[in-house]
Amino acid sequence: MSALVQKYGGSSLRTLDHVRRAAERTARSWRDGSAVAVVVSARGSRTDDLLRLAADVGAAGSSRELDQLLAVGESESAALMALALDRLGVPAISLTGPQAGIHTTDRHGDALISRIEALRVRKALDAGRVAVVTGFQGLDGSGDIATLGRGGSDTTAVALAAQLRASACEIYTDVDGVFSADPRILPAARLLPWVSPGVMAEMAFAGARVLHTRCIELAAMEGVEVRVRNASSQSPGTTVVEREDVRPLETRRAVVAVTHDTDVARVLVHCREIRHDLAPDVFAVLADCGTVVDLVARSGPYESEFRMGFTVKRSQAEPVRTALHELTAGFGGGVHFDENVGKVSVVGMGLLSRPEYAARLMAALAGAGIPTSWISTSQMRISVIVPRERTVEAVETLHREFHLDGHEPTDIASARSGIA
Structure with a gap:
């Protein structure tokens, strides 16, 4: 029996009616003969609500306790989905990331999946049950829950599909698939029936919010076929996979596609009359902050003034701003951030x-x-x-x-x- 992994995002599970519709779709796949594993995100704005609760009690930054709290959202979704499937006569079991054998690195709030020992998932599928797995979380080296960062449920789904050697990983969301631009701002955008993993990864990094960059990179490495579909329609959606094209390359x-990103800050680091090359120090700061940069340029080795420019996510700018100011202050320099x-x-x-x-x-x-x-x-x-x-x-x-x-x-x- 071929395995199929389905992933439902928060918008696809927002209300109980959404949960029931998702369960009905999964039930159809199960009745068609597939061994189905489902990965779920927290419902609707649940993660944002939990983050606000943490902020209200004074929490700041990623931590073990914040991950303990955030994991609640996916656990709620998984249990509700399993209960809805049982109601439809489909035997199901909900599993947290640790129960599903998902192991991660030790970085709270932005962990990476290190391995999956999907014994309980395989056992459930072999018994004819649907395994409903919480996305976004796993077990770190200390035996604690660690979360994968925003979009981590997509990565969970692709990683599980690779481990199960699934025929495909279906990502259900609130749009019909991947478009030539964001259809929410450009109605003329065209649905793309097929996108290569490399192009999709670039689109995701450059602002397309349909899929997370890490999940596409993993899909490309593991050869997982990803299908992006609308949870509220029967649209065939977009398939992300390498394929042989019979048409001539030229x-x-x-x-x-055209993508856009407004979560951007432009950063300029400068120091006058400095003989020390600050570039390695700047990149070390960015790495310590876990910050991804783009559009990097810097002054040459024979110039007396050090200048380096790049872009970062505006939502992640504050720790970078503080760390770079501390770095450049020791050399009489400064940092300018443009968030507009x-x-x-x-x-x-x-x-x-x-x-x-x-x-x-x-x-x-x-x-x-x-x-x-x-x-x-x-x-x-x-x-x-x-x-x-x-x-x-x-x-x-x-x-x-x-x-x-x-x-x-x-x-x-x-x-x-x-x-x-």
Whole structure:
């Protein structure tokens, strides 16, 4: 019997009616003959509510006790889902991350899955039961619950699918799949029936909120087919998997999507008349804070002033701000944070090999009167910083420029004409 992993996000379980509908979908898959494991997130705004409770009693930063509290949300979802399945005549068992054999590193609030010993999950599936597993959590080296950070339930689902050698991992959310832009701000955005894991990972990192970056990276490494579907419809959704394309490479669409991210802060570190290279120190600070950076640039080795710029998540800026101020103060330098910015990216394949794409991006934004500052290019992504209040307009402009609301070109002549 082939295994199938289904994951339901918080929006898909928001009310008890949502839970019942999710249970009915799972029941259909079970009755069709699949051995089904389900991974669940906390319902609706439950995690935010728990974070507010922690803040009300003075909690600050990640800790063992905060992870103990946050794990409650997923446990509630798993038990409710198992009860709803039992009501439908489908035998089910709810399992916490530790009960499901999910082990993590020791970093509270942002742990990584180190291994899965899915003995109880396999036992439940072999007995014909649906195993409902809490996402977002596991057991660290000290025997305590550790959470995986926001979006961690996606990673749990893909990791479990890899361990069970499942036929697929179905991610159920509140949109029909992956689009060429965020359909909530751009109604003309086009549903993408298929996306390669590499492109999807770039889209997730650059602001697409459908899937978490870590889960896609894991899916690519483990060869797990991911299907993104709407929990409230029968839409076929989007499949994220490598595939053989029978069409010649030169006629494929190079730009697949436009993404945006307003959770961005632009950081500039500077020190005058310094002989010490601060770059290793700056990166050490960022690593200690667990902060991911993008659009990095720095001064050269023969300049008397050290300057280094990069972007970080605005929501994670405060600990970085404090640590960098402490670092630069010892060298007579300073740090400037600009939080009134957004990042807009075009994502696809072979973008460095097509220098005209960066030129088109910059010309389109300039033609719309949208100021730009920093830009970063790679084979799969071109990102640019714009004023935060112009971010949506920039998405609309680039979506039109690269004709993403139309169909892919079907021959080399149309590809060369710029409809790509």
